[in-house]
Amino acid sequence: MGATPTARRKAGPTWMARADVAARAVAAIFVGYLLAALVTAVLARVLPGSPVEATIAATTLSFAVYAAVAVWCFGDPKTWRVWLGLAGGCASLASLLWISLLVEPRL
Numbered sequence: 001m002g003a004t005p006t007a008r009r010k011a012g013p014t015w016m017a018r019a020d021v022a023a024r025a026v027a028a029i030f031v032g033y034l035l036a037a038l039v040t041a042v043l044a045r046v047l048p049g050s051p052v053e054a055t056i057a058a059t060t061l062s063f064a065v066y067a068a069v070a071v072w073c074f075g076d077p078k079t080w081r082v083w084l085g086l087a088g089g090c091a092s093l094a095s096l097l098w099i100s101l102l103v104e105p106r107l
Contacts, residue, residue, distance in 0.1 A: 028073035032069035
């Protein structure tokens with residue numbers, strides 16, 4: 001028995017669902033990396049100890065931050081909330097980094 005001409009094809013994901021997954025993937029990969037880099041830069045400047053130890057500790061913590069952001073990007077039911085949270089986090093961390101560079105300009 002072959003398929004009849006009136007048989008329906010199985011419906012796949014819509015273009016909206018694909019765009020949602022693509023937006024979340026871009027947020028997790030690129031913006032998540034930016035957020036992890038900003039967390040690393042801010043923590044390396046504010047953690048106590050020598051600059052080398054602070055940088056190593058901040059870099060180690062950045063792996064956990066990046067993984068948590070990636071999980072959150074796909075776990076949150078609203079894509080706009082993911083983008084808003086990442087944008088707010090990046091803006092606040094960039095502001096903190098900028099202020100810390102103005103106060104004490106060492107890198």
